[in-house]
Amino acid sequence: MKKLTIGSIQKCKSARKLVMITAYDAIFARLLSESADILLVGDSLNMSFGGNPDTLSITMDQMIYHTNAVCKGAPNTFVITDMPFGSYIDEVTAFSNAMKVYRETSADAVKIEGGADKAHLVHHLTSNGIAVCGHIGLLPQAVRAEGGYKVKGKTEDEALSLIADAQALEKAGAFILVIEGVKADVATRVAMSVSIPIIGIGAGNGVDGQVLVFSDMLGLYEPFVPKFVKQYMNGAAAVKEAAANYKTEVQNRGFPSDEYIY
Known part of the structure; x- marks a missing residue:
């Protein structure tokens, strides 16, 4: 599949649905790239990959490490990297960290959380050659400030604020x-x-595309399944079954058989 560009992504608006999936390593990036228009190296990896309670503690260097892995695994797929918490507190800091992403990885764009209050940062980045994906609505990096993950758009004022x-x-x-x-x-x-295209996650079907965390989509993450997640396979059960079969064959000397011996 030919790699999308910013122009071709924008042409998908009202034309066809865009498919975005998170990826954190080269193996899954390679597998998912056959279906994904865009791979997002999300700071959600701090939870599903790192085992942490939220996204806030991941560092810029960690994001760059995982971005490099994804870019190597899927060199022909458009890749967006999350700017982690605290990495864009002002224009100078945001530009410095975004440039670090561009210089040290092959990422095509960065993503920052926030609405109109972050528009000046987006403008500064885009005016200096950095492609930016915005993120509005529920903001995972604000989970502690807001006291949890809260659905947005429940009132007309909230709706108008999101549009703004x-x-x-x-x-x-x-x-x-x-x-x-x-x-x-x-x-x-x-x-x-x-x-411009709007990619939804827990935001219904009236948008221009969808994104899911790959470990949620594949049923690999067992502790919690959000309401908006559809599991397209029971990955956790498949992995456990494979590991159990391996254990059984090792213990009864079934593996390695002659087929797997030099």
Whole structure:
């Protein structure tokens, strides 16, 4: 599949649904690249991959390490890297860290969380050659400040605020937005209010594409399954069964058989 560009991604608006999946390593990046238009190296890896309670403690260097792995595994797929918590507190810090991503990886863009309040940062980055994916709605990096993960768009004021956020980020130069944890009808209104693609996660079907964390989609993460996640396989059970079969064959001397001996 031919690698998408920013231009071809934007042409998908109202034309076809974009498929985004998270990836954290070369193995899964290679496997997922056959289906994904875009691979997102999400800071969610701090939870599913690192075992932490939220995304906040992951570092810039860790994000770069995983981004490099994903880019090597899927060199022909558009890759977006999450800017971690604290890495874009002002224009100077944001540009310094975004440049670090560009210099040390082959990522095509970076993603930052926040709405109109972050538009000046998006503008500064895009004005200096950095492609930016915005992220509005439920913001995982604000989980402690907000006291948990809370669905957005429950009131008309919240709906209008989300529309204003999307429009401000588009004006600032963001080429695409992720909208998370938002009432479906409101997410649809947000998508209709801008000319750039809106990728939903827990935001209904009226947007321009979808993103899921790969370990959720594959049923690998057992501790918690969000309401918006559809598991397309029971990966955890498959892995456990394979490991149990391996254990049995090792213990009864079934493996390695002559077929696997030099």
